[in-house]
Amino acid sequence: MAEFALEPRGPEVQLAPGESAREISGRSPWRIAGRRLVRNRLAMAALGLFVLIVVLCLLAPFYANHIAKTDPFESNLTGTTNVNGEEVQVVQETQGGLGLGVTPIGPTWQGNYFIGADNQGRDVMARVLYGGRASLQIGVASAVICTLIALTIALLAGFFRGWTDSVLSRVMDLIWAFPVYLLAISLATVLLTKPQGLKWGPVTIDPSSFWVPTWIIAIVYVPYVYRPLRGQVLSVREKEYVEAAISQGASNLRLMFSDILPNVITTAIVLLPLMIATTILTEAALSFLGIGVQAPQASWGTIIDDGQNLLYTRPLVAIVPGIFIVLTVLSLNVLGDGVREALDPRAKVRVRE
Amino acid sequence: MKRWFVGSASLLTAVALVAAGCGSSNKSSSSTQTTSSGAKGGTLLTVANAAPSGSPDPQVNYTLQEWQLLILTHDGLVGFKRAGGTEGTKIVPDLAQAIPKPTNGGKTWTFKLRPGIKFSNGKTLTGADVKATFERLFKIGDSPNAGTWYNVIKGADVCLKTPKTCDLSPGITVNGDTVTFKLTTADPEWLDKLSVPFAYILPASTPPRNANIPPPGTGPYMWAQYSPTKQIKLVRNPFFKEWSKDAQPAGNPDVIVQKFGLPVEAEVTQVQNNQADWMFDQPPADRLGELSSPKYSSRVHVNPLTSTWYFAFNVNEPPFNNLKARQGVNFATDRAALVKIAGGPKLAVPTCQVLPPNFPGYVPYCPYTKNPGSGKWTAPDLAKAKQLIDASGTKGAAVKVNTDSTDTDKALGLYFVGLLNSLGYKATLQALSPDIQYPYIQNSKNHVQFAFSDWFQDYPAASDFLVILLGCGSIHPGSNSSPNIAQFCNKSIQAKMDHAGQVGITDPAAGNKIWAQVDKEVTDQAPWVAMYNPKYIDFVSSRVKGYLFSPQWYFLLDQASVK
Numbered sequence: 001m002a003e004f005a006l007e008p009r010g011p012e013v014q015l016a017p018g019e020s021a022r023e024i025s026g027r028s029p030w031r032i033a034g035r036r037l038v039r040n041r042l043a044m045a046a047l048g049l050f051v052l053i054v055v056l057c058l059l060a061p062f063y064a065n066h067i068a069k070t071d072p073f074e075s076n077l078t079g080t081t082n083v084n085g086e087e088v089q090v091v092q093e094t095q096g097g098l099g100l101g102v103t104p105i106g107p108t109w110q111g112n113y114f115i116g117a118d119n120q121g122r123d124v125m126a127r128v129l130y131g132g133r134a135s136l137q138i139g140v141a142s143a144v145i146c147t148l149i150a151l152t153i154a155l156l157a158g159f160f161r162g163w164t165d166s167v168l169s170r171v172m173d174l175i176w177a178f179p180v181y182l183l184a185i186s187l188a189t190v191l192l193t194k195p196q197g198l199k200w201g202p203v204t205i206d207p208s209s210f211w212v213p214t215w216i217i218a219i220v221y222v223p224y225v226y227r228p229l230r231g232q233v234l235s236v237r238e239k240e241y242v243e244a245a246i247s248q249g250a251s252n253l254r255l256m257f258s259d260i261l262p263n264v265i266t267t268a269i270v271l272l273p274l275m276i277a278t279t280i281l282t283e284a285a286l287s288f289l290g291i292g293v294q295a296p297q298a299s300w301g302t303i304i305d306d307g308q309n310l311l312y313t314r315p316l317v318a319i320v321p322g323i324f325i326v327l328t329v330l331s332l333n334v335l336g337d338g339v340r341e342a343l344d345p346r347a348k349v350r351v352r353e
Numbered sequence: 354m355k356r357w358f359v360g361s362a363s364l365l366t367a368v369a370l371v372a373a374g375c376g377s378s379n380k381s382s383s384s385t386q387t388t389s390s391g392a393k394g395g396t397l398l399t400v401a402n403a404a405p406s407g408s409p410d411p412q413v414n415y416t417l418q419e420w421q422l423l424i425l426t427h428d429g430l431v432g433f434k435r436a437g438g439t440e441g442t443k444i445v446p447d448l449a450q451a452i453p454k455p456t457n458g459g460k461t462w463t464f465k466l467r468p469g470i471k472f473s474n475g476k477t478l479t480g481a482d483v484k485a486t487f488e489r490l491f492k493i494g495d496s497p498n499a500g501t502w503y504n505v506i507k508g509a510d511v512c513l514k515t516p517k518t519c520d521l522s523p524g525i526t527v528n529g530d531t532v533t534f535k536l537t538t539a540d541p542e543w544l545d546k547l548s549v550p551f552a553y554i555l556p557a558s559t560p561p562r563n564a565n566i567p568p569p570g571t572g573p574y575m576w577a578q579y580s581p582t583k584q585i586k587l588v589r590n591p592f593f594k595e596w597s598k599d600a601q602p603a604g605n606p607d608v609i610v611q612k613f614g615l616p617v618e619a620e621v622t623q624v625q626n627n628q629a630d631w632m633f634d635q636p637p638a639d640r641l642g643e644l645s646s647p648k649y650s651s652r653v654h655v656n657p658l659t660s661t662w663y664f665a666f667n668v669n670e671p672p673f674n675n676l677k678a679r680q681g682v683n684f685a686t687d688r689a690a691l692v693k694i695a696g697g698p699k700l701a702v703p704t705c706q707v708l709p710p711n712f713p714g715y716v717p718y719c720p721y722t723k724n725p726g727s728g729k730w731t732a733p734d735l736a737k738a739k740q741l742i743d744a745s746g747t748k749g750a751a752v753k754v755n756t757d758s759t760d761t762d763k764a765l766g767l768y769f770v771g772l773l774n775s776l777g778y779k780a781t782l783q784a785l786s787p788d789i790q791y792p793y794i795q796n797s798k799n800h801v802q803f804a805f806s807d808w809f810q811d812y813p814a815a816s817d818f819l820v821i822l823l824g825c826g827s828i829h830p831g832s833n834s835s836p837n838i839a840q841f842c843n844k845s846i847q848a849k850m851d852h853a854g855q856v857g858i859t860d861p862a863a864g865n866k867i868w869a870q871v872d873k874e875v876t877d878q879a880p881w882v883a884m885y886n887p888k889y890i891d892f893v894s895s896r897v898k899g900y901l902f903s904p905q906w907y908f909l910l911d912q913a914s915v916k
Contacts, residue, residue: 074771075764077690093697094642098650100890101641102697119638119694120764189786208781290758295782296767309760312639 029266029343036342043338050331053324057132064126067111072130073296076121083108090121103313115316118306124317131298132324138214138292138299139280145218147268147275150225154264155256157226158233169230176223184282187216188291208294213286217279225271232264239263266343273336277329284325300325391899391914397606399910400620401633404581404613410564411550412489412496417907418633420550422611425587425604425911426473427553427570430464430483430532431544432600433812433905435912439711441903442813444544447600448478448554448571452544459539459858466530471592472556473575480527485557488512491519492561502546505536517561541858545812573604573911585611604911605899621892625649630894630915631908638760641696644892654891655699656902659709661818662695662807663881664754664769665794665838670802672747672778679879681741683721685776686769687733691884694764701885703730706876707818709886711904713861714815714853714868718876738776748777755783756805757790765805765884773803792833797840806838812905815868820850823875839880846874 019036027035037043064072080087083105090113094101104117114125153172157165175183191198191212198205198212205211236242242259250259286292287301295302300321307318405419411427414420424432432447434440446452449464456463470478490496490503491512500513507524526533536543546552559568566579573593578586587609595603611633615623620632621640636644644653666673666682673679688703695701702710705719717728724731742748752773756766763784773780785793794804811817821827825847827837849871857864876883891908893900894915901912 075690075768077693077768078687091693093693094645094699097645097647098653098655099699100645100653100655100696101638101700102693103642119760120767206781207783290784295763295784296770309638313642314639 033266033339033342037338040338040341043335043342046331046334046338049327050335053132053328053331054136057129057136060126060129060133063129064123068114068123068126069112070123070126072122072126072298074122076117079121081105081108081112083110083113090117091119104310104317106314107316115320116314118303118314118317119309124303124320127298127303128300128321128324131293131300131303131321132328134210134293134297134299135280135283135287135301135325136328138210138217138283139276141210142214142217142221142279142283143272143275145214146221146279147225147272149218150222150229151261151264151268153222154226154229154233155261158230158237159252159256159260161234161237165230172223172226175220178220180220180224180282181285183220184216184286185289185291187220188213188286191216208297210293210297213283213292217282217286220282221275221279225268225275228271229264229267232267233260236260236263270336270340270343273332273339277332277336280325280328280332391605391912392916393603393605393607393914395606395914395916396608396610397631397897397910397913397915398629399609399611399631399633400615400623400629401611401613402615402617402620404585408495408563409567409579409581410493411553411555411567411570412486412493413563414550415497421906421908421910422576422585422587422609423550423553423567423570424572424906425574425609426567426572426576426590427550427555428470428572428601429547429549429552429554430466432548433903434599435602435901435903435906435909436599437902438904441905444548445597445599447548447597448483455539455543457535459541460536461533462536462543463531463533466532467596468530469594470571470596472569472571473590473592474556474569475592476556476558476569478554478571479557480530480532482554482557483532484521484525484527485559486552486554487525488519488521489555489559489561490551491516491521493563495563496551498546498551502551505538505540505543507535507537509537539858541854541861541864542812542814542816545814549812572601574609582613584613602912605914605916606911609910624652624892624894627894627896630897630913631910632892635890636892638696641700641890644890649892652893652895652897654893654900654902654908655888656891656904656907657702657709657711657886657888658809659712659813659904660807660809660887661704661707661709661883662701662765662885662887663707663805663883664765665804665806665881666879667800667802667804667838667840668880669797669840670800672745672750672752673802675745675747676879677741677745678747680721681738681745682773682776683738683879683882684734684741685738685772686721686882686884687772688730688884689732690768691765694761694768695885695887700888700890702888703885704883705730706872706883707823707881708815708868708872709810709818712810712815712818713813714819714865714872716869716872718873720877721879742776750778752778752780752802753783754780754803754805755785755790755794755801757787758784759787762787762805769803769882794838795835796833797828797830797835801838804838815865815872816850816854819868819871819875820854823880824850841875841878841880843874843878846871846878849874 064070077091079090081090091102091104104119104121105113106116113123116124118124153168157168237260242255245255245259283292283299284301287299288305293299293302303321304318310317405414405416407414411423428447430447430449431444431452434443434445448466448470450467453463455461466478466480490499494516503509504513506521508521509524512519524535553570555568567576569575573590574587575590577588578584589607617634617637620634621636623629624632666679668674692698692701692703705721708715719725719728719730722730722732723734754766754769756762766782766784770780770782793799794801808818808822821836823837823841825842828840828842829835849867853864853867853871856867896915898914899912901909903909
């Protein structure tokens, strides 16, 4: 499982290797970070790749309607498609021999069924793009929710310390005690098998809603983000300017949001891309196991699962979404490194497996 | 029974209401010869993904996997003939010398035991063993069908209340080698119920608790090893002497082994390479093309099953409490697409009705097709479907399509989500874990609207489908064991079912004619979308000779020769 650790840093802007004091003097920390990030070619390439994937996924409806000309969520078991001027079955019965089984059409390398069809006769490329929307949406949303929850708890625990810190930290330890995937699978199994949906007072969430995997993934990772943030808050809480603000009678809210939060937010920002990469992987794993995104919706994980039964005959069904996951996670990890170097070149944020 | 016999027998509560002819079926169902004889000796090595689920006790286990082995080690008073085709559905005397004619209006059955038959522990079979076996069936406490199939024995009601002190003296009397059963009511399926492993005779000394390995039996083999994580091993019973080739022929291999723990893909590869002789599980979809090739085709055997796969409408829940809506969906269903999900036309046959082909009472009937009349489904009739759904006034209703999360069943569910949406409903998929889906859809409290299910015969009798799955007595509101998932109860049809049962006691052929009429009337009421009747694939090694498929027990392992 992923585990994040961060050495606390002060609010001062640090010099990056090869950077002169003149280059950063008089500039805001955000502008300096932005400048550093833009200068990092590897991070920019990773950002470009990530943006390209996002744009491709956003174009999924256009691709499905105007290029593939198919509904990627509708079965097309008895349909035909035109390949090089010839009408062929999308799901073809085995010819010759005993004639057992059926095989979906393979890659046509043209607009319709570019990389072939799945067992339901659906266009896999269109599903990969739609699946990317789901994977990215869940990955980003769960990472953001997780970070926000962790940041809030870390602020409360680190600022008030004492019993507040003890209680909140023990709750986090309790969640941390469970292996991430075991906890996620347990939660998903319980929540998704409530056929009437999840009801909290007036709020009802359908089990097939994206919000179910989003919240599950967000919750299981909170302790992993909470730990470094709490350390950061505890460190900042002891700084002289915080002491000074306290002596001037600043309210707790002001201390938390004006003095401490701005000095720990960079840590949260550094963690965010890495968290998104991690949550996308977790979503893919849960969906592969059938407890993430629910059919007929698609995510990269569900498409790999669909392709599992076609590994011998149509391996691209599983390989292509796998490649998309690899490229997305790779780009986010490289981008995360770039963000860390830009915001604080001396900080040591690392992901331990 | 539910797929691969995993259903609980409490599903079969309605059987007692039934009367059906249990005689012959109409057509041959086996792909191969009807009898087998081959070289003796050698070890038949079979592989399976996992051990049979549940207790290995023959009076408790309810899986095809174990039953295929239990028939080789144990015997009932009567049994299904070990043969392919229609012959395999006939009941022949086994431990009994002959099949008796019932007396007292079908309530008394007297069997005379064959002399000199010994259990694998060397003890001679006696009438006391027969009585003790049926008492143990109740004493053991969790025999799935004790309360539904064998509760017709006089005194069984007391045994069900106080199992530990079960005494069936009022219902079973033993006089030397003669055993007489007295039933509370005439049961046309009594011989069928005596022919399945629950009623196989065990030594009277068998403890009345779940056994870790099946106790001694009278068959040609005996259980030498049962390790749920490793393997089952059957070896020859040294005391067995063949008394009836029809009922219990001497087997060919000296040893039969079933190893567990291989993924299904690996099972295929092992059989391909002759490292194993047969795989219990069905080959995965992406290996079927390979198995179809001339290289393996001579080792692949495809046989039709007496099973129907269907989606049940809940006739008490909107929108499918409307007959026109149900009929409309039936007309719109493209069964050719569903057959493709099942693996193509060589592995499934479209159907519109409840009873499967080659089954007592089966007469082809399909009103939900373009150009009806031939009894066969040819194509969906979308125009008629839309017309009916428009007339039903149910368009726009929300429908949850319930299925389980296994690949094929989920694919079937997805097909219907698309179809219902195209017909104007707002359909969503509800895919539940296979462990909970079946109990869930039976419970009326869950208000399931449209649910996937399937059914495999317990024994060849029309009531095994029609009464259990669509009889009024099979509805148990609020219970997880209410096999009439559609909650369909039509009093006129129920009266016809009762009549068919009564007629079948004395005249099975006449009874089956009435069952055919029941099947037709039920189909017209459309409580289901009957989808297809599946076929079963057996893949064997090149050294297996004399493959024989029984419509009741499937591949008869002991009739294969591996030497």
